[in-house]
Amino acid sequence: MQRAxxxxxxxxxxxxxxxxxLSCCGRNREEAEEVLQNVxxxxxxxxxxxxxxSSLKTWLFAVIRHTxxxxxxxxxxxxxxxxxxxxxxxxxVATMPDAAAETSQVxxxxxxxxxxxxxxxxxxxxxxxxxDMTIEEAAAAMHVSIGAARVHYxxxxxxxLAQMNGNR
Amino acid sequence: xxxDLLRQAFAELRRVEAEQAPKxxxxxxxxxxxxxxxxxxxxxxxxxxxxxxxxRRPPEPSITAxxxxxxxxxATPGRELLQSTPxxxxxxx
Numbered sequence: 001m002q003r004a005x006x007x008x009x010x011x012x013x014x015x016x017x018x019x020x021x022l023s024c025c026g027r028n029r030e031e032a033e034e035v036l037q038n039v040x041x042x043x044x045x046x047x048x049x050x051x052x053x054s055s056l057k058t059w060l061f062a063v064i065r066h067t068x069x070x071x072x073x074x075x076x077x078x079x080x081x082x083x084x085x086x087x088x089x090x091x092x093v094a095t096m097p098d099a100a101a102e103t104s105q106v107x108x109x110x111x112x113x114x115x116x117x118x119x120x121x122x123x124x125x126x127x128x129x130x131x132d133m134t135i136e137e138a139a140a141a142m143h144v145s146i147g148a149a150r151v152h153y154x155x156x157x158x159x160x161l162a163q164m165n166g167n168r
Numbered sequence: 169x170x171x172d173l174l175r176q177a178f179a180e181l182r183r184v185e186a187e188q189a190p191k192x193x194x195x196x197x198x199x200x201x202x203x204x205x206x207x208x209x210x211x212x213x214x215x216x217x218x219x220x221x222x223x224r225r226p227p228e229p230s231i232t233a234x235x236x237x238x239x240x241x242x243a244t245p246g247r248e249l250l251q252s253t254p255x256x257x258x259x260x261x
Contacts, residue, residue, distance in 0.1 A: 007194055014189065018185070022185060029188070041195045104180060106176075106177050106180055110180075110181055130181065160174070164177075
């Protein structure tokens with residue numbers, strides 16, 4: 001795929017990619033934007049190549065997920081070394097209510113319930129419900145087997161519904 | 169709450185977050201990355217030149233100009249006496 005063609009394709013997917021990056025970064029906007037920029041640079045520089053084995057969206061989401069995880073690991077390690085962990089937690093807790101206030105009550109409830117799920121359960125549910133992917137596509141984006149994705153989906157959905165009904 | 173309501177809640181979240189999405193900006197190619205192949209080539213060429221220069225043999229001296237490196241050992245004290253004939257005229261009668 002040529003660079004211009006790829007640019008157009010990722011521009012079309014940009015809103016969905018941003019939503020997925022937000023999900024991978026615990027709904028931290030700054031981190032999500034940074035991850036997305038790094039992903040675009042990786043793709044346009046040819047460091048991440050689309051080989052056509054899945055849909056472009058599935059592949060792009062896998063790259064975003066991988067980049068977000070490695071960036072989060074690097075950041076955590078850096079903060080551990082510089083003993084900034086405690087300060088970061090305080091900042092994050094302080095910014096959460098502001099972000100939640102901007103969304104409606106339903107969204108805030110959903111986001112809170114999603115935060116309480118395990119990472120893979122949250123990921124599969126967001127890929128299926130938020131991004132309208134099939135469980136097979138979600139499994140490919142998450143680099144897990146379809147069976148594992150189904151289990152995460154079932155358990156996650158059950159817990160999410162319980163959380164949301166409990167919040168009501 | 170069933171699947172449909174869950175879908176609605178996610179759709180609402182997607183709508184809200186899509187509105188907050190930053191504008192798509194094409195990231196410019198980093199100059200450093202762009203120059204990487206050129207820099208690599210230049211480095212390889214420099215390395216090659218250094219290797220060639222360090223392994224190059226010095227020019228061989230001419231055979232007529234050659235001198236044994238242990239020649240100085242032959243210059244022993246009193247050697248000049250052996251190289252000349254002693255003058256015995258003075259002691260003849």
